Structure formats: C-alpha cells, structure tokens
Amino acid sequence: MGERLASKTLRNSALVVGARALAKLAVFAVVVLLVRHLGDERFGRFATMVVYVTLVGVMADLGLQTVFIRDVSRDRGEFRRYLSNLVGTRFVLSLAALLLLAGALRLFAPVLFPYTIAAFVLLLTTSYSSLLRAVFYIRGRLLYEAVAIVAEAILLLGLTLAAINRGASWDVFLWVYSAGYVFTCVFAIAIIRWRWNEPIEARLDPAFVRRVLAAGVPLALGFTITTVYAQLDVVLLQALKGFQMVGWYAAANRFIDAVAWIPQSAMGAVFPALSLVAATESRRLIFAYEKSFKMLAIVALPLAVGISVTADSLVPLAFGHAFDQSIPALRILAPSIALLFVNNAFIYTLTAINRQVDFTRLSLATLVVNVALNLLLIPPYGYLGAAAASTLTEAALFAGGLWLLRRQLAPLRVVGSTGRAIASAAVMGGVLYPIRSWPLAIVVIVGAAVYLAALFALRALDAEEWSILRSGLMAR
Numbered sequence: 001m002g003e004r005l006a007s008k009t010l011r012n013s014a015l016v017v018g019a020r021a022l023a024k025l026a027v028f029a030v031v032v033l034l035v036r037h038l039g040d041e042r043f044g045r046f047a048t049m050v051v052y053v054t055l056v057g058v059m060a061d062l063g064l065q066t067v068f069i070r071d072v073s074r075d076r077g078e079f080r081r082y083l084s085n086l087v088g089t090r091f092v093l094s095l096a097a098l099l100l101l102a103g104a105l106r107l108f109a110p111v112l113f114p115y116t117i118a119a120f121v122l123l124l125t126t127s128y129s130s131l132l133r134a135v136f137y138i139r140g141r142l143l144y145e146a147v148a149i150v151a152e153a154i155l156l157l158g159l160t161l162a163a164i165n166r167g168a169s170w171d172v173f174l175w176v177y178s179a180g181y182v183f184t185c186v187f188a189i190a191i192i193r194w195r196w197n198e199p200i201e202a203r204l205d206p207a208f209v210r211r212v213l214a215a216g217v218p219l220a221l222g223f224t225i226t227t228v229y230a231q232l233d234v235v236l237l238q239a240l241k242g243f244q245m246v247g248w249y250a251a252a253n254r255f256i257d258a259v260a261w262i263p264q265s266a267m268g269a270v271f272p273a274l275s276l277v278a279a280t281e282s283r284r285l286i287f288a289y290e291k292s293f294k295m296l297a298i299v300a301l302p303l304a305v306g307i308s309v310t311a312d313s314l315v316p317l318a319f320g321h322a323f324d325q326s327i328p329a330l331r332i333l334a335p336s337i338a339l340l341f342v343n344n345a346f347i348y349t350l351t352a353i354n355r356q357v358d359f360t361r362l363s364l365a366t367l368v369v370n371v372a373l374n375l376l377l378i379p380p381y382g383y384l385g386a387a388a389a390s391t392l393t394e395a396a397l398f399a400g401g402l403w404l405l406r407r408q409l410a411p412l413r414v415v416g417s418t419g420r421a422i423a424s425a426a427v428m429g430g431v432l433y434p435i436r437s438w439p440l441a442i443v444v445i446v447g448a449a450v451y452l453a454a455l456f457a458l459r460a461l462d463a464e465e466w467s468i469l470r471s472g473l474m475a476r
Contacts, residue, residue: 019147020149024258024261028318030157030160031254034160035247035254036319036320040247040248040251040322043250044238045111045170045243046171046174047250048109048243049115050122051231052105052235053122057126058224059096059100060090060097060124065130065131065134066216067215068082079138081205083135087201087203088202118175125185126181128185132185133145136191144188151183152184153180160176218360221364224363225364226363226367229366232370236375236386237249237386246383248329249383251319252383256336259300259303260337260340262341266295266296274288274289274292285352289345289409290417292345292348293345297341297418297421301418301421301425302428302447302448303337303338304338306432307334308335309433310432310440311327311334328387329386330387332387336390342398347359349405350362350405359404362401365400369396373392373393377389420458420460423458424460425451428450428451428454431450
C-alpha cells in the first residue's frame with residue numbers, strides 16, 4: 001500500500017473509529033443502566049439471549065457480506081447484482097436461522113424460549129443493518145457510516161432510559177436494541193436510494209447465489225467457528241453454573257466489548273484497500289499488513305495494561321459494588337485485548353488473499369482449544385475459568401495466525417515491530433500501579449501522557465509511519 005492509499009485508508013479508519021468511540025460511550029452507558037436496572041440474574045438472561053442471537057446470526061450471512069465487500073471493491077459494476085441478491089438471500093437465510101434459534105432455546109435454555117420472536121426480530125434487524133451499511137465501506141463514504149453509528153447509539157440510549165423509567169422487564173430491551181437497528185436500515189436505504197440513485201430490490205438468481213456461496217461458505221465456516229468459541233463460554237457457564245455467574249462474567253466482558261470494536265472498525269475500513277492491493281501487488285499488501293498489525297498493537301497495549309491495573313476502580317464505578325465479583329474476571333480478560341486487536345490483522349489479511357480455507361482450519365483448531373479449556377476450567381473455577389479460557393484461546397489464535405501469514409505472505413517480526421510499544425506500555429503500567437487507587441480520571445490522564453512520552457522517547461514509530469499519520473489525520 002503506497003503512502004497516498006495508506007493515508008486515505010487511515011482517514012477512513014480514523015473517521016469510523018472516532019464515530020464508534022462516541023457511540024460506544026453511549027452504548028456503554030446503556031450497559032451500565034441495564035446492569036444496574038436488571039441486576040445480575042436478569043442481566044444474565046439478557047446477555048445469554050444476545051449470545052444465542054449472535055450464534056445463530058451467522059447463518060443469516062454465511063460469509064456473503066465479506067465476499068460482497070471484497071468483490072465489489074474490485075469491480076463496482078457488480079454492485080447492483082450483489083446487493084439485490086444478498087437482500088433476497090439474507091431473508092431466506094434468516095428464516096432458517098429462526099428455526100435454529102427456536103430449537104436451540106427450547107433445548108438448551110427453555111426459560112428463554114417464550115421470547116424467541118423478540119430475539120428473531122433482533123437478529124433480522126441486525127443482519128440487514130450490517131448488510132446495508134457495507135455499502136458505505138464499498139463506496140469509501142464512511143461519513144455516512146459515522147452518522148449512522150452515532151445516531152443509532154443516541155437513539156438506543158434514549159429508548160433505554162424511557163424503558164427503564166417505565167420499569168421494563170429484561171426482554172423489552174431486545175426490542176429496544178432492534179429499534180436502533182431499524183433506524184440504521186432506514187437511514188442506509190435513504191442514502192443508497194435517493195442520494196446515490198441506486199435501486200434496492202430483492203432478487204434470487206440461483207446460479208449467482210451458488211457461486212457467491214461457494215466463495216462465502218468457507219469464510220462463513222471460519223467466522224461461525226470463531227463466533228462459537230467467542231460465545232460458547234456463556235452458553236456453558238449458563239448451563240453449568242446459572243444466570244448469576246453469567247451476569248458477573250458478562251459485566252466484566254462489557255469492558256472488553258467496549259474496546260473490541262476498535263480493530264474491527266479499523267480493519268473494516270482497511271479491508272477494501274487490502275482486497276485491492278492483494279489483487280495487484282503482493283509487496284504493497286505486505287506493507288499494509290505489517291503497518292496494520294503495528295498500529296493495532298500500539299493502540300491495544302495501553303488499553304490492556306490500563307484496564308488490568310484499574311479494574312478495582314472501573315467495575316464499582318460502572319456497576320456498583322454488587323458486581324465486585326467481576327473484578328478478578330476483568331483482570332484475567334485484560335491481556336486478551338492486545339491479542340484480539342492484532343488477530344484482526346491476521347483474519348482480514350487472510351480473507352483479502354482468498355485464503356478462506358486456511359482461516360477455517362485455523363478457526364476449527366482454535367475452537368477445539370476453546371472447548372477443551374472451557375470444559376476443563378468452568379466446572380472448578382466457574383466464571384473465572386471462563387475468563388481464563390477466553391484469554392488463552394486468543395493466544396492460540398494469535399500463534400496460529402502468525403504461522404499462517406508466515407507461510408502465505410511473509411514472516412512478521414513481532415518483537416521487532418512492536419517491541420518498543422510493548423516497552424512503552426510496560427513503563428506506563430509501572431507508573432500507574434502505585435497510583436491505581438487515585439481518582440480514575442487522573443490515572444487515565446497520567447497513563448496516556450506516560451505512554452505517549454514513552455513512544456516518543458523510545459522511537460516506536462519510524463519516519464515513514466509518522467508521515468502516514470500526519471497525511472492521514474491532517475489531509476482533507
């Protein structure tokens with residue numbers, strides 16, 4: 001990726017990440033309100049239902065959206081055919097997902113079965129919202145994505161406050177989340193139809209759908225497996241230990257979720273550029289892959305260290321002392337932040353070079369590791385065992401992704417690339433630990449200042465990387 005393309009990609013990434021940062025503040029406020037309103041057991045029910053929706057939601061996509069972004073980024077002439085066929089196909093797949101959802105709830109969580117329709121509406125609105133917003137990435141018009149992200153979050157916060165004021169039960173909030181996604185669908189349709197004059201219709205061209213599925217299903221298998229191992233701990237924890245432990249574990253995980261969107265948003269903006277250079281020049285792809293990995297690591301390391309050091313303050317501040325059990329779980333989960341950030345660079349790069357099968361194999365191996373760890377650790381250690389299994393699974397995915405990219409593209413010098421950033425984060429952690437009981441705002445400001453100073457002092461970024469940053473953040 002040349003400097004000009006890198007700068008443009010960085011601007012898009014910064015725009016989406018900035019919008020999601022604002023939105024995530026609102027969404028995290030929603031989570032805090034929900035936890036305090038519902039308590040551990042009812043919040044555990046809500047969190048468990050969301051996990052089931054996430055798991056079966058993979059069936060509503062089957063990798064087609066990623067293929068849509070990759071292929072249409074390369075050939076804009078295919079836009080209408082892809083979009084219309086995916087609109088039709090997604091509805092059919094969603095009906096199949098409904099049957100799977102109903103069966104899974106009936107079998108594994110019968111107490112949640114009466115709320116199947118509310119969960120299905122959430123699944124459907126999430127699915128179409130994601131599909132329609134993919135168009136913003138393909139066209140590189142991420143200002144619209146930023147608007148959609150922020151507006152959806154504000155609407156969600158407002159509806160949540162209204163529902164809480166009426167003393168709503170936990171299932172009402174499934175409808176509240178669905179309403180936010182409905183807004184995003186309407187907004188995206190308005191932009192596509194009337195701003196860009198592109199028709200939106202549902203079609204099912206069997207031959208075309210079969211061809212796209214052939215490319216998407218291997219990728220879907222990989223994403224299905226990664227989704228399963230990312231959510232399986234909640235299912236097993238609920239079955240073995242009950243909704244209360246799910247509530248404690250889910251509360252700790254909300255801090256991880258609060259930052260997990262950053263690499264997904266950044267790499268989502270980078271992915272069209274990766275797909276483009278993958279089809280033209282491998283040298284530029286290696287450049288893009290290496291810089292993406294390094295930039296993600298630089299952002300992730302202080303978050304992982306900071307959340308671990310300040311867990312004693314973060315959890316009571318957000319959820320109250322009733323959730324103090326979540327503190328040790330958060331400390332165990334904190335290292336997974338750095339791993340899941342850089343793992344996104346592996347996943348998106350493998351997809352860009354059409355190595356879906358390798359990604360699927362890696363995901364399957366990681367799933368085996370995750371299942372074994374959860375079955376081994378949850379019975380004796382409960383939610384703390386689930387937290388340990390989650391972090392160890394991310395470590396396994398990191399090792400496998402590093403090995404695959406070494407085989408398919410080029411070796412990555414992990415220490416050479418990120419060693420100085422790791423040292424900077426260690427310096428920050430050393431400074432923060434003695435003052436961790438100070439007011440959280442002061443700790444955050446001190447930590448950010450120390451980390452940035454260490455990055456400069458240790459020269460963690462070279463001249464070329466500073467040039468990309470300056471042109472990407474300052475150019476218009």
